[in-house]
Amino acid sequence: MTIEGLNDPHLVTALIVAESEYIRASHRLASTRETLNTFAPINHFPDEILAEIFRWCLPELRFSQDEHVLMTAPVKRVTPLLFSGICRRWRRIAITTPVLWRNVELYVSIRRYKSQTSVLENWLIYSGDLSLTILVNVCAQEDLKYWSRYPPVKIAELLSQHSARWHIAYVAIPINAFSEIPSVPFPRLASLTFRTSSYRNAVTNMFATADQIRSIEFLSTAPGYFTFPKGKIQILRAHYVPAQDCYRVMCLSPELVDCHLESPYLKPDVAFPEILVMQQLERLYVTQYPHESIGLFLDAITVPSVRSFEFGAQAHEVPHAQIISMIQRSGCLLKSLVLRFIEMDDTDLMAILRLTPAVTEFRILIMGIDQGRTTTNRLLHTLTPLHSSLEGRACLLPCLEFLEFEAPYIYDEEAMVDMLASRWRKAGYVDGNLICAKLQRVYLGNNGTTIHSTITEQLQKLIDEGMEIEMSRMTFAPPFEIFVDD
Numbered sequence: 001m002t003i004e005g006l007n008d009p010h011l012v013t014a015l016i017v018a019e020s021e022y023i024r025a026s027h028r029l030a031s032t033r034e035t036l037n038t039f040a041p042i043n044h045f046p047d048e049i050l051a052e053i054f055r056w057c058l059p060e061l062r063f064s065q066d067e068h069v070l071m072t073a074p075v076k077r078v079t080p081l082l083f084s085g086i087c088r089r090w091r092r093i094a095i096t097t098p099v100l101w102r103n104v105e106l107y108v109s110i111r112r113y114k115s116q117t118s119v120l121e122n123w124l125i126y127s128g129d130l131s132l133t134i135l136v137n138v139c140a141q142e143d144l145k146y147w148s149r150y151p152p153v154k155i156a157e158l159l160s161q162h163s164a165r166w167h168i169a170y171v172a173i174p175i176n177a178f179s180e181i182p183s184v185p186f187p188r189l190a191s192l193t194f195r196t197s198s199y200r201n202a203v204t205n206m207f208a209t210a211d212q213i214r215s216i217e218f219l220s221t222a223p224g225y226f227t228f229p230k231g232k233i234q235i236l237r238a239h240y241v242p243a244q245d246c247y248r249v250m251c252l253s254p255e256l257v258d259c260h261l262e263s264p265y266l267k268p269d270v271a272f273p274e275i276l277v278m279q280q281l282e283r284l285y286v287t288q289y290p291h292e293s294i295g296l297f298l299d300a301i302t303v304p305s306v307r308s309f310e311f312g313a314q315a316h317e318v319p320h321a322q323i324i325s326m327i328q329r330s331g332c333l334l335k336s337l338v339l340r341f342i343e344m345d346d347t348d349l350m351a352i353l354r355l356t357p358a359v360t361e362f363r364i365l366i367m368g369i370d371q372g373r374t375t376t377n378r379l380l381h382t383l384t385p386l387h388s389s390l391e392g393r394a395c396l397l398p399c400l401e402f403l404e405f406e407a408p409y410i411y412d413e414e415a416m417v418d419m420l421a422s423r424w425r426k427a428g429y430v431d432g433n434l435i436c437a438k439l440q441r442v443y444l445g446n447n448g449t450t451i452h453s454t455i456t457e458q459l460q461k462l463i464d465e466g467m468e469i470e471m472s473r474m475t476f477a478p479p480f481e482i483f484v485d486d
Contacts, residue, residue, distance in 0.1 A: 033087075043089065050090070051097040054083050061103040061133050077105065080126075081119070098128030104159075108152045108173060109139040117154045124162050131167035131188050134159065137195075138173060151177035160184050160206060169193065175225050176202040183227075186210035194226075195219040203227070216249070223249050234258065240289070242267050243297040250276060250301070257282050263289035264297065272300035275329075281305055287312035287340075288319075295319030303330045310338035320348040327355045336361040346379045353382075353396040360437070362397055363404035365445075380415040385422045385436045398436045406445030406472075413446065417458045424467050441468040 042050070059077055080100040084091040094100055101123055106116060124132075136155065138147050156177040159166075163184040172195040179202035189210050194217070203225050207213075211231035218238045223245040233253035238246050243264040250256060257280055264286070281303045288294055288311075299322050309332075311323060327334070334356045339349075343366070353359075381389045382396045400423065405416070420442060427438035463469050 101127035102130040107139040134169040178204040183208040191215040193217040196221040260285040283308040295322035298322040308336040312340040338363040366407040384419040404443040
């Protein structure tokens with residue numbers, strides 16, 4: 001009810017007096033609180049010390065997929081907005097300390113969008129000229145369809161106005177929020193992660209001159225939506241994106257050192273124009289999507305400097321022929337070889353190992369037996385120095401120092417222990433020729449409910465002699481009959 005609507009003059013007078021008393025009481029309360037605050041020990045600190053305390057109270061901004069995945073509500077965090085709401089002194093210190101505002105973390109919300117744009121605008125002003133670490137994501141699952149139709153363009157525009165200060169960015173709002181923004185300078189941008197949060201994406205030229213990027217990551221976001229210059233990218237990470245787009249980014253990245261491709265898929269009528277030579281690439285990680293073979297992609301690259309290669313196959317078909325061809329064509333000297341979740345017989349696996357004599361670290365996880373595929377004693381014998389079956393030839397992987405071998409149901413433990421003992425006790429040179437390097441550390445995974453006492457004794461002897469051995473055993477029986485080829 002308004003004052004104009006009141007007809008009783010006594011009530012009008014009483015209301016005016018009450019409002020006046022309330023205002024005076026509020027002023028007295030604020031004054032009293034401010035006086036009490038002056039006696040608080042923390043307010044005896046100089047402004048510089050208090051600002052440093054604020055800085056240490058803020059959490060480090062980490063780009064964890066577990067924490068910042070799409071459609072997940074944000075974790076409650078301490079932000080500088082907390083300090084600016086305590087008292088006038090704390091607010092003055094907070095908004096005049098740019099280092100408190102250099103991390104921009106925003107979860108765009110339908111209900112709070114208008115206030116968020118205002119807060120973001122002030123936040124960017126308070127950060128001064130410092131380099132920015134940016135994390136912007138959608139807030140919750142129910143917002144996704146809305147933002148697909150009405151992208152947060154205002155948020156994108158505000159951030160683009162400060163592009164010269166971007167240093168690290170994790171962007172998980174729809175790409176079409178940036179589609180109308182022209183190319184802007186990014187002189188400090190070193191790391192960029194994009195994660196699609198929309199089914200209505202559009203091409204953006206915003207990053208067309210971002211030639212200082214060292215690390216780039218695409219999480220379920222096709223690189224084809226972006227225009228990038230030929231720059232200085234050294235680390236490429238991509239999850240479930242077209243292999244052709246990965247190839248295109250690699251063409252623009254002659255200085256690429258680390259390439260991590262998780263479940264790339266092939267578009268229909270796939271074609272790669274030529275074999276791409278990556279002279280600087282040192283680490284290559286590829287996992288194969290179920291029912292998808294990326295052999296064509298492996299046939300399209302040559303990696304002469306690769307020292308670490310990891311391949312994971314979440315599918316039945318392993319492109320072993322293409323892996324062999326890539327290694328042969330590249331002439332690379334691998335030091336680390338990792339093969340996970342594969343189904344591959346001895347012949348294919350041994351063909352790969354013959355091409356990698358310099359490997360010092362070998363990790364393998366064989367999924368099991370499928371249509372006769374199995375790891376037999378033949379493989380273990382060829383890994384055993386001076387074994388009779390070698391007939392005087394050198395063993396495979398003569399430089400091996402660390403072995404991780406997981407193969408449910410499908411290897412003979414006695415042959416394994418014999419190989420380990422030989423690589424520990426027979427290591428060294430004979431007549432100037434390397435027999436094998438000393439195997440230092442071993443991790444074994446195998447099926448079985450118990451370990452034979454003789455095997456246990458032999459392993460314990462190796463451990464007592466200084467060899468590091470860890471063994472993990474599953475306790476369920478194999479669903480088929482096992483045949484071991486001697």
